[in-house]
Amino acid sequence: MTKLVVCTLIVAISGSSVDASVTFGVSPTGDVHRIDLQSGATQLIANTGNEWIGATNSDRAGSLFATPGFDDLWDSVYRIDGATGIATAIGSYGGAEIKELAYDSTGRVLYASDQDELYTIDLTSGAASLVGRFFGPSSILAMEYVPSAGGLIGIDFATNNMYRINASTGRATLLGNTGINRIADIWYDQDSGILFGITNFVGDVYQLNPSNADALFLHSTGLHITGLGGVIPSPPTVLLGLLAMMSPTRARRS
Numbered sequence: 001m002t003k004l005v006v007c008t009l010i011v012a013i014s015g016s017s018v019d020a021s022v023t024f025g026v027s028p029t030g031d032v033h034r035i036d037l038q039s040g041a042t043q044l045i046a047n048t049g050n051e052w053i054g055a056t057n058s059d060r061a062g063s064l065f066a067t068p069g070f071d072d073l074w075d076s077v078y079r080i081d082g083a084t085g086i087a088t089a090i091g092s093y094g095g096a097e098i099k100e101l102a103y104d105s106t107g108r109v110l111y112a113s114d115q116d117e118l119y120t121i122d123l124t125s126g127a128a129s130l131v132g133r134f135f136g137p138s139s140i141l142a143m144e145y146v147p148s149a150g151g152l153i154g155i156d157f158a159t160n161n162m163y164r165i166n167a168s169t170g171r172a173t174l175l176g177n178t179g180i181n182r183i184a185d186i187w188y189d190q191d192s193g194i195l196f197g198i199t200n201f202v203g204d205v206y207q208l209n210p211s212n213a214d215a216l217f218l219h220s221t222g223l224h225i226t227g228l229g230g231v232i233p234s235p236p237t238v239l240l241g242l243l244a245m246m247s248p249t250r251a252r253r254s
Helices: 002-016 237-245 248-253
Strands: 022-026 031-036 042-047 052-057 063-068 076-081 087-092 100-104 109-113 117-121 128-133 140-146 151-156 161-165 172-177 183-189 194-199 204-208 215-220 227-229
Touching: 022 052, 022 063, 052 140, 052 183, 063 100, 063 227, 100 151, 100 227, 109 140, 140 161, 140 183, 140 194, 151 183, 183 227
Parallel strands: 052 100, 052 227, 100 140
Antiparallel strands: 022 031, 022 227, 031 042, 052 063, 063 076, 076 087, 100 109, 109 117, 117 128, 140 151, 151 161, 161 172, 183 194, 194 204, 204 215
């Protein structure tokens, strides 16, 4: 009976525990960073040697999807391992110049932007399929799937406007202006329900309201980040404590 309880606890805790507000950030110089967007703490994981222009959560824990920039010819979607920084190409877009990604983990759909059009990306082949034009914004370089806001949210790099994007047609609806220049990417923390944004070059972090585009400055990382994505599992401190409490040695003492 004791063994069954321990196994149940392992499955329950390890499957649901994540570090709130902790994600990965990628840069045009190839760096992959671990970033706590709430506190501003950062850690360099590795340099991949690629120029990264966009990123998002992936279909695997502890990793992210990323898309390369001009130097790598926007050729393929990659999956980056958050522990090692190893980047693995999934497959060619087929000619589309993808610059940003957003992943719907519930529907298991990877969305992409070439700035003024919405695409979906095949998770097996990497092929890009056109959904439709945004009809308004021309530089959607920051995009995220936000369930609490009803789906895709994008920010126009040129105007600082925030939009809700129809995932079926690609058409964008204006929500408001962030008032923040050069937001390079946005990331939604499912634990806290907070939408974060990070600026290009200096890495200023903001909390964003996905309903009206209001922005609250939090801190600066000082990093040149162009893409955010991926959730890292929490250290198993609670699990270790439970296992210690239920160890044979402790049981004999009681």
